[in-house]
Amino acid sequence: MTTQFVHETDSNRYVMNVDGALVAVADYRSNGVSISFNHTYTQPAHRGKGYAAELVKFAMDDVESNSSKRVLPMCSYVADWFEANPARAELLSR
DSSP: OOEEEEEEGGGTEEEEEETTEEEEEEEEEEETTEEEEEEEEEOGGGTTSSHHHHHHHHHHHHHHHHOOOEEEEOSHHHHHHHHHOGGGGGGBOO
């Protein structure tokens, strides 16, 4: 199984591909000093495998490593991810 994570800056989204197939997407909007994640989606055939969590972790690692922006979790999945990963709370916009 080959997994690929891509930050598609022109589309304002992060995507996860498994064996060449798109399985999950995390959409965002960049607002000055913050980045608002407003939608996370996993293809129905691929749900329940933890792909969304892997994608959100990749996105948060990328935001932390490549910007000084703070995250606004407008999507309930991203908000729940932060609840499950309290050590990453420093990324949240206050």
